[in-house]
Amino acid sequence: MNDRIREILSWYASENPGVRTNLARMLNHGRLGGTGKMVILPVDQGFEHGPARSFAPNPAGYDPRYHFQLAIEAGCNAYAAPLGFLEAGVSDYSGDIPLILKCNDHDLLNDERDPISAVTAGVGDALRLGCVAVGFTIYPGSALRTEMYQQLRELAEEAKAVGLAVVVWSYPRGSSLSKEGETAVDVVAYAAQIAAQLGANIIKVKLPSEHVELVEAQKVYQKYEIPIATLADRVRHVVQSAFDGRRIVIFSGGTYAADETFFEEVRAIRDGGGFGSIIGRNSFQRKKPEALKFLDTVMRIYEGSNG
Amino acid sequence: MNDRIREILSWYASENPGVRTNLARMLNHGRLGGTGKMVILPVDQGFEHGPARSFAPNPAGYDPRYHFQLAIEAGCNAYAAPLGFLEAGVSDYSGDIPLILKCNDHDLLNDERDPISAVTAGVGDALRLGCVAVGFTIYPGSALRTEMYQQLRELAEEAKAVGLAVVVWSYPRGSSLSKEGETAVDVVAYAAQIAAQLGANIIKVKLPSEHVELVEAQKVYQKYEIPIATLADRVRHVVQSAFDGRRIVIFSGGTYAADETFFEEVRAIRDGGGFGSIIGRNSFQRKKPEALKFLDTVMRIYEGSNG
Amino acid sequence: MNDRIREILSWYASENPGVRTNLARMLNHGRLGGTGKMVILPVDQGFEHGPARSFAPNPAGYDPRYHFQLAIEAGCNAYAAPLGFLEAGVSDYSGDIPLILKCNDHDLLNDERDPISAVTAGVGDALRLGCVAVGFTIYPGSALRTEMYQQLRELAEEAKAVGLAVVVWSYPRGSSLSKEGETAVDVVAYAAQIAAQLGANIIKVKLPSEHVELVEAQKVYQKYEIPIATLADRVRHVVQSAFDGRRIVIFSGGTYAADETFFEEVRAIRDGGGFGSIIGRNSFQRKKPEALKFLDTVMRIYEGSNG
Amino acid sequence: MNDRIREILSWYASENPGVRTNLARMLNHGRLGGTGKMVILPVDQGFEHGPARSFAPNPAGYDPRYHFQLAIEAGCNAYAAPLGFLEAGVSDYSGDIPLILKCNDHDLLNDERDPISAVTAGVGDALRLGCVAVGFTIYPGSALRTEMYQQLRELAEEAKAVGLAVVVWSYPRGSSLSKEGETAVDVVAYAAQIAAQLGANIIKVKLPSEHVELVEAQKVYQKYEIPIATLADRVRHVVQSAFDGRRIVIFSGGTYAADETFFEEVRAIRDGGGFGSIIGRNSFQRKKPEALKFLDTVMRIYEGSNG
Amino acid sequence: MNDRIREILSWYASENPGVRTNLARMLNHGRLGGTGKMVILPVDQGFEHGPARSFAPNPAGYDPRYHFQLAIEAGCNAYAAPLGFLEAGVSDYSGDIPLILKCNDHDLLNDERDPISAVTAGVGDALRLGCVAVGFTIYPGSALRTEMYQQLRELAEEAKAVGLAVVVWSYPRGSSLSKEGETAVDVVAYAAQIAAQLGANIIKVKLPSEHVELVEAQKVYQKYEIPIATLADRVRHVVQSAFDGRRIVIFSGGTYAADETFFEEVRAIRDGGGFGSIIGRNSFQRKKPEALKFLDTVMRIYEGSNG
Numbered sequence A, B, C, D, E: 001m002n003d004r005i006r007e008i009l010s011w012y013a014s015e016n017p018g019v020r021t022n023l024a025r026m027l028n029h030g031r032l033g034g035t036g037k038m039v040i041l042p043v044d045q046g047f048e049h050g051p052a053r054s055f056a057p058n059p060a061g062y063d064p065r066y067h068f069q070l071a072i073e074a075g076c077n078a079y080a081a082p083l084g085f086l087e088a089g090v091s092d093y094s095g096d097i098p099l100i101l102k103c104n105d106h107d108l109l110n111d112e113r114d115p116i117s118a119v120t121a122g123v124g125d126a127l128r129l130g131c132v133a134v135g136f137t138i139y140p141g142s143a144l145r146t147e148m149y150q151q152l153r154e155l156a157e158e159a160k161a162v163g164l165a166v167v168v169w170s171y172p173r174g175s176s177l178s179k180e181g182e183t184a185v186d187v188v189a190y191a192a193q194i195a196a197q198l199g200a201n202i203i204k205v206k207l208p209s210e211h212v213e214l215v216e217a218q219k220v221y222q223k224y225e226i227p228i229a230t231l232a233d234r235v236r237h238v239v240q241s242a243f244d245g246r247r248i249v250i251f252s253g254g255t256y257a258a259d260e261t262f263f264e265e266v267r268a269i270r271d272g273g274g275f276g277s278i279i280g281r282n283s284f285q286r287k288k289p290e291a292l293k294f295l296d297t298v299m300r301i302y303e304g305s306n307g
Helices: A003-010 A017-027 A051-055 A064-074 A083-092 A123-128 A145-161 A185-197 A215-223 A231-241 A259-271 A288-302 B003-010 B017-027 B051-055 B064-074 B083-092 B123-128 B145-161 B185-197 B215-223 B231-241 B259-271 B288-302 C003-010 C017-027 C051-055 C064-074 C083-092 C123-128 C145-161 C185-197 C215-223 C231-241 C259-271 C288-302 D003-010 D017-027 D051-055 D064-074 D083-087 D123-128 D145-161 D185-197 D215-223 D231-241 D259-271 D288-302 E003-010 E017-027 E051-055 E064-074 E083-092 E123-128 E145-161 E185-197 E215-223 E231-241 E259-271 E288-302
Strands: A038-042 A078-081 A099-102 A133-138 A165-170 A202-206 A248-252 A276-278 B038-042 B078-081 B099-102 B133-138 B165-170 B202-206 B248-252 B276-278 C038-042 C078-081 C099-102 C133-138 C165-170 C202-206 C248-252 C276-278 D038-042 D078-081 D099-102 D133-138 D165-170 D202-206 D248-252 D276-278 E038-042 E078-081 E099-102 E133-138 E165-170 E202-206 E248-252 E276-278
Touching: A003 A017, A017 A038, A017 A165, A017 D123, A038 A064, A038 A099, A038 A248, A038 A288, A064 A078, A064 A083, A064 A288, A083 A099, A083 D017, A123 A133, A123 A145, A123 D017, A123 D145, A133 A145, A145 A165, A165 A185, A185 A202, A185 A215, A185 A231, A185 B051, A185 B083, A215 B051, A231 A248, A231 A259, A231 B051, A259 A276, A259 A288, A276 A288, B003 B017, B017 B038, B017 B165, B017 E083, B017 E123, B038 B064, B038 B099, B038 B248, B038 B288, B064 B078, B064 B083, B064 B288, B083 B099, B083 E017, B123 B133, B123 B145, B123 E017, B133 B145, B145 B165, B145 C123, B145 E123, B165 B185, B185 B202, B185 B215, B185 B231, B185 C051, B185 C083, B215 C051, B231 B248, B231 B259, B231 C051, B259 B276, B259 B288, B276 B288, C003 C017, C017 C038, C017 C165, C038 C064, C038 C099, C038 C248, C038 C288, C064 C078, C064 C083, C064 C288, C083 C099, C123 C133, C123 C145, C133 C145, C133 C185, C145 C165, C165 C185, C185 C202, C185 C215, C185 C231, C231 C248, C231 C259, C259 C276, C259 C288, C276 C288, D003 D017, D017 D038, D017 D165, D038 D064, D038 D099, D038 D248, D038 D288, D051 E185, D051 E215, D051 E231, D064 D078, D064 D083, D064 D288, D083 D099, D083 E185, D123 D133, D123 D145, D133 D145, D133 D185, D145 D165, D165 D185, D185 D202, D185 D215, D185 D231, D231 D248, D231 D259, D259 D276, D259 D288, D276 D288, E003 E017, E017 E038, E017 E165, E038 E064, E038 E099, E038 E248, E038 E288, E064 E078, E064 E083, E064 E288, E083 E099, E123 E133, E123 E145, E133 E145, E133 E185, E145 E165, E165 E185, E185 E202, E185 E215, E185 E231, E231 E248, E231 E259, E259 E276, E259 E288, E276 E288
Parallel strands: A038 A078, A038 A276, A078 A099, A099 A133, A133 A165, A165 A202, A202 A248, A248 A276, B038 B078, B038 B276, B078 B099, B099 B133, B133 B165, B165 B202, B202 B248, B248 B276, C038 C078, C038 C276, C078 C099, C099 C133, C133 C165, C165 C202, C202 C248, C248 C276, D038 D078, D038 D276, D078 D099, D099 D133, D133 D165, D165 D202, D202 D248, D248 D276, E038 E078, E038 E276, E078 E099, E099 E133, E133 E165, E165 E202, E202 E248, E248 E276
Antiparallel strands: none
């Protein structure tokens, strides 16, 4: 392991060697292995948004094996998916890429104001499938967040005890937040902090906007002139909010954008000290050759090139 | 152990030696060690109020290690924080300061009238992290208090069986109380009593105001002319309300105040027979040299000087 | 054991010898030991009503040890209190008086129409503290009674299995009852029956008034001319309603009264075949010499004197 | 994963994906990764033979970190050691090489005729240390073999359920075997079969001699003219005896030999269809540069060169 | 924590922070706190040798509290004793000295050739008594060693999971060893290695003699000219045999010796890189003032003086 990876692992000194081994497996795998940067392919949209919305743009993606292949060929650090998708493909790709088992999922057939995901898999599944980590989504801002935090707490305790790393999707949502507030910089930073305090090893948040949602926070951002004008500034603030950069924070691009806009965001993540990207629809919803080209550019940016 | 510590521990004779050992570890640690007084540094505000509101005033505090260092250098009796903050720093400071694991936490992304904190850590975490105690917040007055009392009861039973002390933050809040009522002297005294009856070893309450909230209580305070005119009077009443002074009760100062006002309050805590202070934002939100100077004054007051 | 105690224990023949031993410990302890009558000191008012309302009239009562001393000096059969009060005093009085651990409690900082107490202690606590029984309050009439009955059922099953007796405070309250109805004779009798059916070994109810609350009950009381004109009549009816006198039923006096009124009530309990009194505020809210004199009179009445 | 690895994994289709992932991790790691051949470094001799006998020839080996470094630099597929050695080094090399936790060990301070190893570690240890497999030694021929088989059965069941592969050292020993019989070809083949039948994923045996130990076996070897004249013949027979080559069988060289003799044996293993070598003393008992050169030759032979 | 303590703790990086905290508590306590050296007072001789043989020379030692006082006044790093002795004294000295609960014990009323100690306490006891570590004796060389190793393995797994350190007394004994062999340098080194491989955090062995017991070992000691002529040489070899000095190894002096002989041995432990002494009979079998003087000299030697 090189010095950068050693440094990152040192932040997790209170975890057992199993957790650190699995973090190292992700950090050292794929094209960005050893750089301290990560690109993860997540494919939970079949559950979260429905199959046609997810896979019709590139029907190859209906097949669970497609996403393993895509992640492997692109040189991603890891592939994350719900139970069924992993079960349906893992035997063909055993050991070829680190796997993250998404352990809760939410569907849109009943889209509540205050959502909570169903717990759909657990530590036993992750072990029998050979995963390196469990993934869990929390919705800070939801009236049901208390229950989610507690579910995460129990999952994380069980997972870490057996050496699995814990990846948390921290997505503010719920009746107490405006739509704009879900990606407000103060809210995203707060969501990163909550995930870190709950014991997350890797934290995934959305890219923050310049909006500040909470009145009390607004005063602080102004008084202390916290720089949030550029995306890189905001990424830096979010990373700082996750234990001063001592937790791995990666970002999702969210909705479709022109590729160049997307690459611009990746450069901002890199320049703001973010640890990488988790890229789902923007990769698997195009034909594989295009997807590989797209991800190649992303990784080149993280390697330090301009893309 | 000196006579004062022996006396304090005698109040906990029904606890097992493990609990008493961990109480002694806190009472004997740091600059106030052996005096029977305590100053504890709690840093849960990242979770409770958000990262920028908590750490922007002194950005060093984004780093979890900072608070360990601050507590150690200031000579605090203990440091209290949520799971993530302890996990991220404990390996660098093993055994250097008694640790209290905050086992439930609440965030402001959804700020209900009747709050309940999420259970975010447990006894297993406290043991593997080498803590001396678990901490738990209850909100007497909340419509959900029954659930919180029961969570505390289960946590306390489990914790004490393995020798961990139990620290309870008893903060009246909820739809049945006026804002002013949250710190009313009768309500704070009642909150201290409830925590003591629930088996708390150390009770943390807010400094009480002269206001009396409950009608039935008002009659009693008047009839029996309970002295509540000065802060020292009210501290004395709260301490009396926690088993006639046979439970350790410490006080928080709450929001910012001019330092001298704060010191005045500390003198009142001391003169009223309080056992010490739990000081978060007033310490970690200023630069370390100033914080050390500030805490030095606080400790001098508890040592009997005028500050 | 004398014949009367043997007779009382014969009603509990299906309980294991441990439960019967602990019932015998209470029945044979103190000044009324062996008479089949009981006077129990309960002190849960600090939790239930708040510290000042409970202890300001006689500030010695802020100290948990005071109540042990009072119960012992007065020759009570048992002392009942919540977890914290027992923990804080038991080590000074180990074995000096039978102890009942109140396992649920309710506070007034949020006073609902349909109350439920929080479970605040359990069988493990009772065993480690050396108690003879667990105590539990149910509120028949509350919309949440089902949950309370189930909690009691679980507690009683666990307690009896390890030989602890079960004492039930059965206090009708809730949105479905008028204020007057809470002590209506039909309601109190019904509450005693419910407690007995739930497996209570000792049942504590309030003294019943002449009021009949339930329409359907009213018809029956009239049709069968059930005697309820005098307090002794009503006590007799309540005792009959608890398995025809084959369960120990004791009564509380409730709010303050002139002492002679109180003694009159005690005579009615005795004459109506009640098994004794549970006397809290009327005893610990006066100075100890007065309290001892007061309790001496009560016990003399139960011994058959006129007081 | 390439076709050869896919083929090997197909033999383990009844194992869960976790076990296959961990087999793949070993098969794909290091210099022989992807060839289907393996060289594993085992260092349990400190326990099995004592420290001086093991490490005095190359004192660097007293340090547990040395063996991690050696295995990594040599490009071994995996490193196997007892609990203490793994615990003492794993944090410095997390994820750098697949680890096998030796779960039982035997020492020579009491050298019985019918040995049994002590169970010294378990599945929980393997998981928290981030291992890919558990290792277990059985002594077919020992009067205590039944107990060992049953211990293995329990360990294997538990290990496979959580995705850990099972490596079995199958070493005939005991009062019923002559010293020569311990490596007799019939006995070694029998030992390989027993391990396979017990569910071993990887089987380690000693190189078989031409001797045939068991009388009944002798008749069969003669009658069917089983070729055992050359070492390659005997390796082929042993591999055949482990499910016709559908289980990974690797061989140990045992005591010191001239290097060329050793290499000759490796060529025989390769030519007989063996899957590789497990090389302890022959590697770690020489200075690292020499050890690396030695292992380089071994691996070159497995890669198909003549060494 | 200073650099030396930080270095020592770094050897235990695979343990959880709780174990490291408890190691730090011992390393930082008492007069040698922070030096990396330890003097531990063990008093299990009442069980192991009988009361009169143990305490008649200084009858104050019949009282369990005496040994707490002695360890505290002398400034020892820790006090180790069986269950009963700790239970009988701990409440008077809560938190005053780190405690090690001896979890198995052996008596001489039946003195077998192949001894095994009875398991007399466990992790639950250690936690409720507030201990920092469990202690366990193994007898390598005993025909029953396998059972002891397995008992230790289970105890250690359970203890470490809850943050307790593991101290192993590794005392070769049994029918396969000559009396002289019990302290032979090869045997003691082997015993240290076995304890380390079993996961011991602190290893206690007897001072080794120049004798070499095992024939195979004899050849190695001669061939590699391992220096064992002086006691310091032998201490150095034993420390090396416990993971090249990366495990804390402390030594016992065994039988009575003239004080100066004893001090000479302590100097050899120090000069050979040993981590300290565990001194029972030589301290508690003399009057306290003499014992304190004796231990003062020992500690001065470890501090670097000549005694």
